[in-house]
Amino acid sequence: MAGLSATEIAEPIRTIFRGRRNIASIMDAVESIDLDNKTAQSALGVTVGWDYLVVAIGGRTSYFGNDHWAEHAPGIKTLEDAMRVRRTVLTSFELAEAIDDPDERRKLTTIVVVGGGATGVELAGAMAELSTIVFKKDFRRIDPTEARVVLIDGGGRLLSPFPEKLSASAKRQLEGLGVEVILNTRVQDIHADGVLLNNGETIETHNVLWGGGVQAPELTQALGVELGAGGRVVVGPDLSIPGHPEAYVIGDVADCTLPDGTKAPGLAPSAMQMGKHVAKLVSAELKQGKTPPDQREAFTYWDKGTMATIGRTHAIADIGPLHFGGIFAWLAWLVVHLMLLVGFRNKLVVLIQWFYSYVTFRRGARIIIGEADHRDAVEAVVDAGSQKSNEQTASAEN
Numbered sequence: 001m002a003g004l005s006a007t008e009i010a011e012p013i014r015t016i017f018r019g020r021r022n023i024a025s026i027m028d029a030v031e032s033i034d035l036d037n038k039t040a041q042s043a044l045g046v047t048v049g050w051d052y053l054v055v056a057i058g059g060r061t062s063y064f065g066n067d068h069w070a071e072h073a074p075g076i077k078t079l080e081d082a083m084r085v086r087r088t089v090l091t092s093f094e095l096a097e098a099i100d101d102p103d104e105r106r107k108l109t110t111i112v113v114v115g116g117g118a119t120g121v122e123l124a125g126a127m128a129e130l131s132t133i134v135f136k137k138d139f140r141r142i143d144p145t146e147a148r149v150v151l152i153d154g155g156g157r158l159l160s161p162f163p164e165k166l167s168a169s170a171k172r173q174l175e176g177l178g179v180e181v182i183l184n185t186r187v188q189d190i191h192a193d194g195v196l197l198n199n200g201e202t203i204e205t206h207n208v209l210w211g212g213g214v215q216a217p218e219l220t221q222a223l224g225v226e227l228g229a230g231g232r233v234v235v236g237p238d239l240s241i242p243g244h245p246e247a248y249v250i251g252d253v254a255d256c257t258l259p260d261g262t263k264a265p266g267l268a269p270s271a272m273q274m275g276k277h278v279a280k281l282v283s284a285e286l287k288q289g290k291t292p293p294d295q296r297e298a299f300t301y302w303d304k305g306t307m308a309t310i311g312r313t314h315a316i317a318d319i320g321p322l323h324f325g326g327i328f329a330w331l332a333w334l335v336v337h338l339m340l341l342v343g344f345r346n347k348l349v350v351l352i353q354w355f356y357s358y359v360t361f362r363r364g365a366r367i368i369i370g371e372a373d374h375r376d377a378v379e380a381v382v383d384a385g386s387q388k389s390n391e392q393t394a395s396a397e398n
Contacts, residue, residue: 008349010079011342030057032222035244052246052282055233056275059252059266062213062230069190073208076119083369085209089127090368092207093135096142103204109147110205112195114187116153117160118308120211121170124151125311127209128177133312149179150203152195154186159308159316161265166316169325173314214266216253228255237298239278245293248281250274256299264301268340273301307333 017023028042033053040048061075076082089111096108109131113124128149135144151158151174157167158174158181171181182197189196194204216231225241226234232255233241239256241247251271256264264270277299285291305319309330317329334354341347 004350004353006079006083008346008353009341011346016342030219033219035223035225035241035247038246050246053248054275054278055247055249055253056251056271057217057219057253059214059230060217061210062215063210064213066190069210072192073114073190073210075210075212076123077214085123087368087370089130089207093131093139093142093144093147094368097139098141105142106148107193107204107206109142109144110150110203111147111207111209112150112152112203112205113209113211114152114190114195115211115213116151116155116158116181116183117211118306120151120153120209121158121174122309123209123211124149124174124179125177125309125314128174128179129311132178150182151179152182152185152187152197154184156184158183162306162308162316162318163323166318166323166325170308170310170316173310173316173325177311177314214252220253236293238281238293238296239274239299240293240296242293245290248278250278258301259298264299265303267306269304270301274299307336309333 013025017025026042026046026048028044028046030040031043032041033055034040035053038050038053040050040053042048059077061070061077061081063069063073074081074084074088076085092108092111096105099105099108111127111131113120113127131144131147131149135147138144157164158170159167162170174181186198187195188198190208193206194202195208196202214230216227216233218231220227220231220233223233223241225243228234232253233249234255235249236242237257237259239248239250239254241249251274252266254264254274256274258264264274277297281291281296305317305322307315307317307319307329309315313327313330314325315330315333316325317323317332319332338347338351341350
């Protein structure tokens with residue numbers, strides 16, 4: 001949230017592989033995959049044949065059957081999603097600064113985050129810091145510290161995969177930042193002017209951020225194979241599709257049962273380990289010949305721990321027998337985040353940017369690019385202004 005720019009986070013695929021002359025990249029969308037004939041068809045009409053296939057298409061936001069909510073409650077699964085959310089929130093405060101209507105100002109400076117998982121907790125913490133710390137000296141007609149940030153979750157505690165002690169710590173840290181945490185409450189409807197909860201309460205806002213579930217892209221439904229929860233492809237122990245030993249599925253889109261009977265988590269470390277596992281299997285077969293799937297090494301997940309950042313010096317960490325929160329967890333998260341970034345330049349730039357933000361309490365990526373999705377809010381402000389003007393005219397005439 002205005003802490004880093006896109007170029008400090010992502011690296012172009014072509015740049016990453018520019019030294020590998022045997023790797024070709026095509027920027028296109030795959031529309032269909034023919035597992036029997038070993039071909040993939042793209043939206044531009046390009047047909048690619050393959051000897052080995054690795055499907056690593058990630059997940060998409062799940063609205064649990066309410067896809068129409070996406071118009072008013074964007075999720076964050078891609079860089080484009082993140083840019084949209086940042087643009088919308090920054091524009092909200094700019095609109096609030098420009099108008100006089102107190103009700104519209106309140107809607108524009110109220111941010112509701114749905115979902116108490118890692119994404120929702122990090123979003124809520126970032127929003128609270130943005131409004132109460134970063135914006136504090138930037139505006140003249142509004143007081144950003146009066147902004148309202150609400151985090152809603154249907155469960156009894158935040159971050160349910162974490163130990164209860166850490167869940168309670170995350171809740172305390174969020175509330176310390178000024179976030180209102182509402183538990184055991186579900187969203188019944190989302191519209192342009194707010195959120196309706198199942199307890200009958202309506203929170204009026206123009207900023208709803210979705211940190212809820214994940215489901216597989218629609219492409220998996222066209223594969224003609226067994227699908228698990230959320231449309232994920234059920235894979236064998238080696239991560240190949242049953243009946244198609246040369247086709248592998250990894251990452252968020254894979255429904256993988258580990259040797260101990262548990263499911264592989266939908267986390268970045270799990271996806272990275274899957275990629276390395278498949279690369280090792282394919283490399284071995286290219287050198288030694290084909291191996292039946294039941295004779296291949298099964299994928300095992302090495303759980304290196306899980307962390308969630310909440311805000312400046314606020315985080316929680318679950319690393320083996322160690323469960324801790326606060327500044328030490330935050331520092332550990334920073335180190336891990338830096339290590340996982342692609343490219344030395346990104347690591348160096350992010351380190352400098354974080355140090356700058358920490359010392360100055362300022363964010364260096366506050367430029368608003370593109371048009372925000374606030375047409376409804378703007379129209380409401382204009383309508384309210386027109387109605388007020390008409391009422392004043394009518395009063396003067398009387």
